[in-house]
Amino acid sequence: MTTGTPHIAQRPRRADGRRNYDAILAAARKAFEADGSEASLENIAAQAGVAIGTLYRHFPTRASLVEAATRDGLADLVAHAERLASCPDPLRALSEWMEQAVRHFSTFRGLVGILAQSMYDEGTPSHAMCSAMHHGGADLLRAAQAAGRVRADLTADELFDLLSGAAWVREQSLPDRDGSPRFLRLALEGITARDRES
Amino acid sequence: MTTGTPHIAQRPRRADGRRNYDAILAAARKAFEADGSEASLENIAAQAGVAIGTLYRHFPTRASLVEAATRDGLADLVAHAERLASCPDPLRALSEWMEQAVRHFSTFRGLVGILAQSMYDEGTPSHAMCSAMHHGGADLLRAAQAAGRVRADLTADELFDLLSGAAWVREQSLPDRDGSPRFLRLALEGITARDRES
DNA sequence: AACTATACTGAGGACGTCTCAGCTTGGATG
DNA sequence: CATCCAAGCTGAGACGTCCTCAGTATAGTT
Numbered sequence: 001m002t003t004g005t006p007h008i009a010q011r012p013r014r015a016d017g018r019r020n021y022d023a024i025l026a027a028a029r030k031a032f033e034a035d036g037s038e039a040s041l042e043n044i045a046a047q048a049g050v051a052i053g054t055l056y057r058h059f060p061t062r063a064s065l066v067e068a069a070t071r072d073g074l075a076d077l078v079a080h081a082e083r084l085a086s087c088p089d090p091l092r093a094l095s096e097w098m099e100q101a102v103r104h105f106s107t108f109r110g111l112v113g114i115l116a117q118s119m120y121d122e123g124t125p126s127h128a129m130c131s132a133m134h135h136g137g138a139d140l141l142r143a144a145q146a147a148g149r150v151r152a153d154l155t156a157d158e159l160f161d162l163l164s165g166a167a168w169v170r171e172q173s174l175p176d177r178d179g180s181p182r183f184l185r186l187a188l189e190g191i192t193a194r195d196r197e198s
Numbered sequence: 199m200t201t202g203t204p205h206i207a208q209r210p211r212r213a214d215g216r217r218n219y220d221a222i223l224a225a226a227r228k229a230f231e232a233d234g235s236e237a238s239l240e241n242i243a244a245q246a247g248v249a250i251g252t253l254y255r256h257f258p259t260r261a262s263l264v265e266a267a268t269r270d271g272l273a274d275l276v277a278h279a280e281r282l283a284s285c286p287d288p289l290r291a292l293s294e295w296m297e298q299a300v301r302h303f304s305t306f307r308g309l310v311g312i313l314a315q316s317m318y319d320e321g322t323p324s325h326a327m328c329s330a331m332h333h334g335g336a337d338l339l340r341a342a343q344a345a346g347r348v349r350a351d352l353t354a355d356e357l358f359d360l361l362s363g364a365a366w367v368r369e370q371s372l373p374d375r376d377g378s379p380r381f382l383r384l385a386l387e388g389i390t391a392r393d394r395e396s
Numbered sequence: 397a398a399c400t401a402t403a404c405t406g407a408g409g410a411c412g413t414c415t416c417a418g419c420t421t422g423g424a425t426g
Numbered sequence: 427c428a429t430c431c432a433a434g435c436t437g438a439g440a441c442g443t444c445c446t447c448a449g450t451a452t453a454g455t456t
Contacts, residue, residue, distance in 0.1 A: 012402080012403075013401090013402065013403090013453095013454095014401090014402055014403065014452085014453055014454075015453070015454090016402090016403065016404085016453070017402070017403055017404090017453095020403085020404085040442085040443065040444095041443080041444070041445090042442085042443065042444080043443095050404080050405095051404060051405045051406060052405085052406075052444085052445080053403095053404065053405060053406070053446080053447080054403075054404055054405075056444095056445065056446080057402095057403070057404075058403095060445095062444095113370065116370045117370070120372070120375075154384075157377070158377065158380055158381070158384070161367045161377040161380070161381050162363075162381065162384065164366075164367060164370070165360075165363030165364065165366060165367050165381065166363065168362075168363060168366045169359045169362060172311065172314045172315070172362070177318075179355070179359040182356055182359070183356070183359050183360065183363065186352075186356070186360065186385065186388040186389060187384065187385070187388055188388070189387070189388040189389075190384040190385055190386070190387040190388030190389075191384060191387075194392065210433080210434080211422095211432090211433065211434095212421085212422055212423080212433055212434065213422065213423085214421075214422070214433090214434065214435085215422090215433070215434060215435095218434085218435085238411085238412065238413095239412080239413070239414090240411085240412070240413080241412095248435080248436095249435065249436045249437060250413090250414080250436085250437075251414090251415080251416080251434095251435065251436060251437070252434075252435055252436075254413095254414065254415080255433095255434070255435075258414095260413095
């Protein structure tokens, strides 16, 4: 899906509609957590005590359900970026935000892939949120670069590649071995400014 | 699948069996290239001019088909590591191998995920090849570390996390925007030895 | 109480995975 | 060359999932 209006699920008008909408969302969060973004929609509907058609009424695509299920968490992330923008130590702000971003990107298996797609595809439910994240991250990056703490030639796109990579490694890892903290530390070493000899 | 003998497809005994085996493999490579590792097996069988049961006879699981389809390429990678081990510039050897590894890991969408799983799960068709790659990469890493060119505290597991991350970014990228070369350069900056001030 | 926009239901078509009972045949054997 | 059988092939069918839509129910308004 490259074109078309992204469907951002909106709260239904009728009381029973809102009840079901919320129940589906709750069931979806649980199912995504357990089975990843490819969790069975029929099962989600059943868990929510609703027929499959009702799920599709509220969330016409899987992506729209994922978007709704992750909207709040990602909004938090954007808000946090804004708060950190005024931090006196911009490198610390950036690195702290990166850690939080990786955590959010890997809320459940498959999410980071959806977000990575949405980042550059406007016809996608999560595109708006991804765009907001992009701005938030870019601001923190610019600040750290202005302070001479991060190499000037790093772009925001590249930063998000690193974040996505770290999140993907995290979602792949078995519960006991999370490679992402170390990954992020190495990435940070790679992007911080240093005196070049040659 | 965590336990059980990994199925390594072996060349069938009879001539018709070998013919079909090869046809299926050829069709699978084409289909994986086009549709990723989740390509329809029924379609692959049809393209190979074979009934679905025949495909399952030779490749009882999707993972076993992926393994067979990628075996040669990954064997090349292992062989290349052995050749590079005698290179006078061990950092250059390592970085060259890393580039090649990322290319192979992202032969088609979904492959890097399968390989990442196989790396630490012995009950998996690709585990043997992954293990060989792990050794090859670890040797190059050790050599670069012995020469003082790469930070001593980097483990082979961490190196593979970086490689996988880069490959994942590459497989996500649209054809025109491949973030992996830059990703790899940044990673390399992160892992090379440097004089620490503090 | 009547009305209607909103919402719900669930059967059904399309497609995918995987199995297995029955059929076919390559190649070995005398 | 005729026989034989292990290796191989077939495709219907059970099952799970996605997604649609014609028919039905009801919340909220008048």
